[in-house]
Amino acid sequence: MSTKQPNILFIMSDDHAAQAISSYNKELVDTPNIDRIADEGMRFDNVYCTNSLCAPSRASILTGNYSHENGVRGLSEHFDGRQQTFPKLLQENGYETALVGKWHLGHGGNSDPTGFDYWNVFPDQGDYHNPVMMEMGEEKQVEGYATDRITDLSIDWLNNRNNEKPFMMMVHHKAPHRPWEPPEKYKTLFNDREFKVPTTFNDNYGDRANAAKVANMRIEDLKEEDVKGVPPTGLSKQEIKEWKFQRYIKDYLRCVVSIDDNVGLLLDYLDDNQLAQDTIVIYTSDQGFFLGEHGWYDKRFMYEESLQMPFVMRYPHEIKPGSVSTDMIINNDFAPTFLDYCHVQAKEKMQGESFRAIAKGETPDNWRDAVYYRYWEHLTIHNVTAHYGVRTDRYKLIYYYGEPLDVIGAVPKPMEPEWELFDLEKDPLELKNEYNNAAYTEVVNELKDRLVQLREQYNETV
Numbered sequence: 034m035s036t037k038q039p040n041i042l043f044i045m046s047d048d049h050a051a052q053a054i055s056s057y058n059k060e061l062v063d064t065p066n067i068d069r070i071a072d073e074g075m076r077f078d079n080v081y082c083t084n085s086l087c088a089p090s091r092a093s094i095l096t097g098n099y100s101h102e103n104g105v106r107g108l109s110e111h112f113d114g115r116q117q118t119f120p121k122l123l124q125e126n127g128y129e130t131a132l133v134g135k136w137h138l139g140h141g142g143n144s145d146p147t148g149f150d151y152w153n154v155f156p157d158q159g160d161y162h163n164p165v166m167m168e169m170g171e172e173k174q175v176e177g178y179a180t181d182r183i184t185d186l187s188i189d190w191l192n193n194r195n196n197e198k199p200f201m202m203m204v205h206h207k208a209p210h211r212p213w214e215p216p217e218k219y220k221t222l223f224n225d226r227e228f229k230v231p232t233t234f235n236d237n238y239g240d241r242a243n244a245a246k247v248a249n250m251r252i253e254d255l256k257e258e259d260v261k262g263v264p265p266t267g268l269s270k271q272e273i274k275e276w277k278f279q280r281y282i283k284d285y286l287r288c289v290v291s292i293d294d295n296v297g298l299l300l301d302y303l304d305d306n307q308l309a310q311d312t313i314v315i316y317t318s319d320q321g322f323f324l325g326e327h328g329w330y331d332k333r334f335m336y337e338e339s340l341q342m343p344f345v346m347r348y349p350h351e352i353k354p355g356s357v358s359t360d361m362i363i364n365n366d367f368a369p370t371f372l373d374y375c376h377v378q379a380k381e382k383m384q385g386e387s388f389r390a391i392a393k394g395e396t397p398d399n400w401r402d403a404v405y406y407r408y409w410e411h412l413t414i415h416n417v418t419a420h421y422g423v424r425t426d427r428y429k430l431i432y433y434y435g436e437p438l439d440v441i442g443a444v445p446k447p448m449e450p451e452w453e454l455f456d457l458e459k460d461p462l463e464l465k466n467e468y469n470n471a472a473y474t475e476v477v478n479e480l481k482d483r484l485v486q487l488r489e490q491y492n493e494t495v
């Protein structure tokens with residue numbers, strides 16, 4: 034084990050589904066540079082977001098805590114930077130720290146980034162082309178394509194950092210978030226390719242909760258600005274849906290290819306500056322995303338495509354090249370893990386746990402066997418019903434409680450509560466709700482008990 038404090042290079046994109054990384058799935062797109070991190074380190078196959086939405090996931094990553102603890106339950110709830118975060122703890126313990134790219138946790142008051150010696154972020158979502166950025170609070174327009182410029186700015190900072198200190202840098206891409214605008218050079222990439230639709234593309238939500246039926250994130254409803262054009266005349270409803278899917282997936286993947294190129298530039302930088310050995314490199318995304326599965330785009334649901342975060346990590350001192358972990362990890366675990374690697378103690382206990390031992394291939398005996406999930410933002414933009422649930426290695430139980438509670442922005446329209454149970458071994462695509470199947474009564478009761486335990490463990494009272 035290395036006793037030296039390592040550097041951390043944390044690269045996170047926005048809405049990048051694991052399905053669109055070739056280390057996870059060879060069918061869609063080649064991402065040789067992201068794959069290189071996995072090949073030279075570990076690929077984590079069961080990393081889960083605890084609230085599948087941009088701002089809440091970012092707040093959990095910084096604090097190591099669930100949304101109700103860090104105060105960011107939905108997109109309209111701003112982060113209070115006075116609370117404990119891992120960048121602040123590292124900064125207080127000798128690290129030089131930086132953040133470039135998407136912040137999305139509010140501005141002004143106590144919401145601007147804290148714990149960073151340097152920050153340069155988009156106001157809110159940011160733009161793909163010639164974005165305005167806030168450098169330490171000062172607005173400046175940056176010429177060019179966001180993904181490229183974020184990388185340039187990150188490399189500039191690395192070149193000018195204090196070489197006496199270890200560094201922790203967060204590189205947060207805006208891509209491949211809606212409206213999926215690729216760089217000029219990739220605008221025609223995949224033009225001659227027809228992508229296969231996912232197996233569940235024509236899901237009719239027949240054997241599921243009402244929540245799936247009423248969600249407003251269907252491929253056929255993508256707007257003209259999303260697919261950058263109107264379908265040719267004379268197409269059937271199904272043909273229009275398939276036409277929109279091709280437009281959507283191609284732009285999404287063009288954005289992904291550009292991210293992968295830029296990941297490569299950062300890896301080259303580490304090599305060229307003899308930093309690769311002592312730097313922990315992570316590539317992840319703030320949550321998963323539907324790429325036509327269940328006929329959807331977007332996220333929010335506790336279903337697999339949205340719940341899973343891609344996560345690959347390289348650290349030559351401790352992680353065996355080409356290793357794979359299937360242990361259940363949550364985004365709350367990132368902060369305690371980084372502190373563990375850097376030999377820094379949190380002042381207040383975080384809800385996540387360090388998975389440093391897992392990365393070494395030594396899973397602790399008492400490692401978690403269930404994950405708790407909570408989506409709070411009831412019926413906002415995509416009409417997804419508020420829910421919470423538990424996932425074990427085989428089952429997933431979801432409770433759509435259907436209340437806005439006091440979440441800022443949530444819609445004050447209660448929905449009839451309902452449950453879903455999926456047997457992931459028999460039904461990995463999550464098409465059949467087994468909640469009312471008598472054969473699963475015992476399973477349901479056990480999972481309900483587990484849900485109560487987890488809610489108590491994490492101090493969730495509503």
Ligand SMILES: [Ca+2]
Nearest residue numbers: 047048087319
């Ligand atoms: Ca996101």
